[in-house]
Amino acid sequence: MTKKIKLKDTLNEFLFNQIKNDPDYQQWSLDFEMPAFITDNLSRTLRDYQIEAVKHFIYLFESGEMQKAKHILFNMATGTGKTLTMAAIVLYLYEWGYRNFVFLVHQVQIKQQALANFTDPNFDKYLFKKQIKFNGKTTPTKAIERFEDSKRSGINFMFFSTQMLYERINHPKENSISTEDFVKNDTIIIADEAHRLNVNTKKKTEVADENNWETAVQSVLHANPKNLLLEFTATVDLKNENIHKKYKDKLVYKYDFLAFNKDGYSKQVAFLYNNETQIADQKRLLIVNAVVLSEYRRLLAEREMGVAINPVVLIKSVKIAQSEEDRAFFHKVISSLRAEDLKHLERMAEEKKDLFDTQSLMIAQMFYWLKSAKANLATTQDTTGLGAFIAHIKERFSENNTMIYNSKTKEKAELLPLLDSPKNTIRAIFSVNALNEGWDVLSLYDIVHFDISESKKVSLQDIQLIGRGARLYPYQLPKSYHRDDLFSGDNAYGTDPFKRKFDQNPNDNGRMLETFYYHFVKTGTFLENLQKDLLGEGIISEGVEKRTIHLKPKFLESQTYQKGFVLVNRQEFRSKNTQSDIDLTFNRQIIASSYKLHTHTLTDKEQNTALSTLSYKTIKISAKYFSRHLLYKALILAENGFFRLNNLKKHIMGISSIDEMIDIYLPKYDIKYGHVQGKDIDDLSAHEKLQMLIGSILPEVRKAIDKYLPIVKGSSLFTPKPLSAIFQKQKNIYLVAYPTINEQGEKTFIAPDERAKAQSSHDKEELQYAVNTADWYAYSENYGTSEEKRFVKFIASQIDKLKQTYKNAEIYLIRNELDYYLFNIEDGRRFSPDYMMIINDVQNKQMYYQCLFEPKGGHLLQKDDWKEQALINLENLSQIKFDCNHFGEYQEIKCLGFEFFNSDTKKHSEFAQGFHDKLL
Missing domain, CATH: 3.40.50 (Rossmann fold)
Incomplete structure (x- = not known):
């Protein structure tokens, strides 16, 4: 009988956790942007977890250790969009020179579905844009039966049932594929429902039997050093000792239905x-x-x-x-x-x-x-x-x-x-x-x-x-x-x-x-x-539990509730560009090269040697280096039409022609051009210059425009709304129970998590605080995450100082349960800060401050960095339009945002310093 393994003891040893916890990956991830040739060529937007899966693969692939990416497994639950993840990786590998993709399935209807998904542009669920473009050239997808039918300019798919692959490999026929074809052609094998590839592995001992297709797939994989096997499955029995051993260094990404459910993607x-x-x-x-x-x-x-x-x-x-x-x-x-x-x-x-x-x-x-x-x-x-x-x-x-x-x-x-x-x-x-x-x-x-x-x-x-x-x-x-x-x-x-x-x-x-x-x-x-x-x-889920909070009577009677306000902004289309926007977008350096370094084919030593031979010079996107005709052509072909005038007008207000882009904006860039001997800018042919523009320079221009001149932004104008219209007197919080693993490795069902626990009666001293009796806390209780409860305790430690600084002012901290929304001024993205503090000088009307806070767990700091920047920028970017007749006259009104609160020592001290500087 096959031995069963306790996963809790070994899960951190699996490849996906090794990548996630790798400091090099974490640093790399900070600067990573999904390549436009992936996002522009997919028919739908990648979700966060799909992006994470692709990132894990790209990091592994570009690590320079080819063998690590040669055979990997994506364990993604039914319905999480494995095929879209596959399509993104296909586009990535096409950019790296792969042209042939073998798709393995085990049922006829799955084969027909896959055929339509990957090769039929008229199919509703076609995974790619109807026109796939790389460097301005249309790239067709094609279903082929033999490598001889492969198009060098296209993405070629061969679809086999598992039985058919076995028959073709083990009993080759004339005009049919054979193992030799996989020796000659660099091939990506994509195995759907890949748990069926483990015919031999599931057995306690390996059986010397070549008559199964697991062996056939392995022979195809190892026929060529550049062949890769990418397995996708919702089902992998990691408790099976042999399966566990086989995939410990291959399981590149794991996203189960529990995570899918928690993230809100399921019925x-x-x-x-x-x-x-x-x-x-x-x-x-x-x-x-x-x-x-x-x-x-x-x-x-x-x-x-x-x-x-x-x-x-x-x-x-x-x-x-x-x-x-x-x-x-x-x-x-x-x-x-x-x-x-x-x-x-x-x-x-x-x-x-x-x-x-x-x-x-x-x-x-x-x-x-x-x-x-x-x-x-x-x-x-x-x-x-x-x-x-x-x-x-x-x-x-x-x-x-x-x-x-x-x-x-x-x-x-x-x-x-x-x-x-x-x-x-x-x-x-x-x-x-x-x-x-x-x-x-x-x-x-x-x-x-x-x-x-x-x-x-x-x-x-x-x-x-x-x-x-x-x-x-x-x-x-x-x-x-x-x-x-x-x-x-x-x-x-x-x-x-x-x-x-x-x-x-x-x-x-x-x-x-x-x-x-x-x-x-x-x-x-x-x-x-x-x-x-x-x-x-x-x-x-185990069920739903309800927690109810209500605004305290003292707060309801306060001037802040009865006559106070909150400052809100709206989402709007870009209507003007500031000089700062233009400078951030165009007065930049772009590093470009006609030499492409494919790290997965070179050792570290070879990479260093190649890089050491590059010479650098600064050039401009101007007539001195690029003809006008060449720039016109590059702008038409690059980035799937991004640089067409109708689109540029949405980003760059007032631009009236492509000539303005060529004469005014593009020459602002400094291009740091790296080249090998004989490939100085003056030595390049027109075609080479075109490829450099399309492949290296214009994608960076597009990134800068998207970042600093987005079509949609949040209004910098904030107007007041009555506070009593925003925050409900009573609020129900619904909490779902999910299964979890306890210290003994057993699955239990916690109903539900930290958010179910009242802070006033919390069983942990470091999280407990009597908010139910605190005169400055607006709601009757706090059902927050552990980080949110630590934040409330921080405010409790500062409340006396605030009262001393703002004598006779009403000071209230209000939990924002999706009542108030803020639109990021830079790009219009909407979010709901967790806490709002109002400091209201009701007697002298000297000041009215709206302070927005977001406690954030360490695992979310990187992902939500844009929210932190949106909050920090409020003080300088927000403008307040006010009707004194409705809300009274104040000498100073501010909308203040703060850095994320996080209990990590370094982050905590940064937050505390910012809090002190702005308020104390």
């Missing part, structure tokens, strides 16, 4: 089950429940949220032979559906217990909404709206809108990749196990489990399928959604289309669009075991 998973005894009624109830919730979700999305979606229901039959019978029964139920069929759901809604009884609350909301004016279903004859609602169900779930997909019957298979399209009409799919892996659909919202046996057990397939359904369908809430004003504190909805919107509003009926339902008959211990396994995978 919430709910269960709707019944305990009926008659078999026909059991199945009928399951069908009714699923189609009712599905069609309610579609109508709600369309009529209240402005989102076009056709939610899919998957009916999971026990056996393939039953799929047709189950489909026939399904349509019998649909054709005979009537209002009385919804009575059991109405009873469930009436029996709701509390806010977190997900089943009953959301169903109660459904019946209320169906008869509302927003639904537009109810009439004077049918005040419940159920008649029109059932008519919608019958139309949308007609026989033309359902299909069967299993290993024997692949009806309408061409529609599988199109299910997320708003034009999709398929609403129900009948299957067994054929769609457990590799099925890319985000509009799956309901799964009906037709196994009604007493002895049914939870299978890995159940978990995989629920994980697939738990991926969030991206959507954007309309600005008008339950929202009177952008700054209204009781409307703290999320704004990221790819994340959940209602974590702080769990009783909002819009949550239906980010809730997945699993429908089944509750028998035996099935539900308990299912929940246990899903908790273990991080697919569901």
Whole structure:
């Protein structure tokens, strides 16, 4: 029996943690910017965790140690966008000279999906821009069968099932690929669902058997020193001793479903089950429940949220032979559906217990909404709206809108990749196990489990399928959604289309669009075991807990609350450029070279030798070195159209022609040109100069323009709004419990984390402080992170000094629970500082200070550095427009931002010094 390993003892030894904790990587990461040839050529934006995965790979690849990047594994949960990460790495490797990419899959439908994702520009989920451009030249993607068909200027993909690769390698035929092809051609092998590559590795001892494709893949990998194997999987059994050993130095990035869930990218998973005894009624109830919730979700999305979606229901039959019978029964139920069929759901809604009884609350909301004016279903004859609602169900779930997909019957298979399209009409799919892996659909919202046996057990397939359904369908809430004003504190909805919107509003009926339902008959211990396994995978959370805080009576009675204000700014398009903006953008040095150093092909010694032979001189982007015709051509070809006049006008106000760019702005740069002997600037051909402009100089110009002249910025003008309109008298905080590993390496469920603990009664002395009785703390309690609680204790240590400095002023610290937002003046990005302190001279009106603070854990300092700069810049960049008639006359009004508060000794002393300098 294979030995099982405790991961807690060895996880830090894995490659991904070695990289993350490497000081060299951390320093490198500070200056890293994702190459424009990646971001400009992808059809969608990389998420933070995908960027981190690509960064890990690039760092490893460019480390100069080729063998480290030769065979690596990305362990990313189902639905986290492995294919987009693959596409980003493909673009990166293309830039480094790779042209041939072999894509390995193990199922036919996954192969077809991958083929469309990577090579069909007309496919909705094509991963690249319709026109991929490198150095101004269009780069096609192409599916090929043989290396002979490879295009040197293109990105060439070969798609093989795992069995096909094995057959081609071990039984070569004429005009077919062989091992020799992989010797001659530098090749990247991308293995999807790569846990299936471990045929031999899973065995306790290696078996001398060449007849498996793990061995075939390894032979391809080692046929050429430059060949790379990039594995991607959601499933890797690191507790298996042999798997653990194999991947310890190969696991380059790990992002599990728990992290995915915590970051808000997944749907919430709910269960709707019944305990009926008659078999026909059991199945009928399951069908009714699923189609009712599905069609309610579609109508709600369309009529209240402005989102076009056709939610899919998957009916999971026990056996393939039953799929047709189950489909026939399904349509019998649909054709005979009537209002009385919804009575059991109405009873469930009436029996709701509390806010977190997900089943009953959301169903109660459904019946209320169906008869509302927003639904537009109810009439004077049918005040419940159920008649029109059932008519919608019958139309949308007609026989033309359902299909069967299993290993024997692949009806309408061409529609599988199109299910997320708003034009999709398929609403129900009948299957067994054929769609457990590799099925890319985000509009799956309901799964009906037709196994009604007493002895049914939870299978890995159940978990995989629920994980697939738990991926969030991206959507954007309309600005008008339950929202009177952008700054209204009781409307703290999320704004990221790819994340959940209602974590702080769990009783909002819009949550239906980010809730997945699993429908089944509750028998035996099935539900308990299912929940246990899903908790273990991080697919569901332990539950939701509510904490309530309220503004203290003394604060409500204060002048600050009743007559005070907060200073707010808005997002706006760039309307002018200051001389400082122009200087920062163009009066810069750019290091350029016609010589490209590919570190992955050279040793450190060779790199140093090559660099030592470079000579440097300073040149200008001017007629002396570059002809006008050449500059025109470079500006047209570089950076995917960034330098076209229509785009430049959005960044550089008043520019009227490309000639101005050439004559006024580009000559401001100093170009430090590095060259080898015989490649001085005057020795270069026109083509070489063009390539240097496109490949080295203009990408740096673009970076500077993006950074210092962004199209969108935050207004520097701040205007007052009544403080009482921003901060709610009572605020609910919703906290989710997630699994965690305790000191013994066991998985436990903490409900929930530090934010659940009140600071006034905290069990740790270093975090405990009686904010509930502090006259300067506005809310009744502080449920913050440990860093936030340390910040409050810091303010407590300074409050007497503040009162001495600002005699007779009202001083209040207010926890900002997504009530107040600030737009970064430089680039318009929105964020919500954690704390606001008001210092209000109510008697003499000498001053009114709004002070904004952000306590920040060490792991976020680098990522959120832009927020810190936005806060620090407020004092110098903000201008305040004020109506004295409404808010009173003050001699001095300031909007102050401070460095991040962090309890690390060095960072803490910097914050304390800044606090003292600005306020004391």
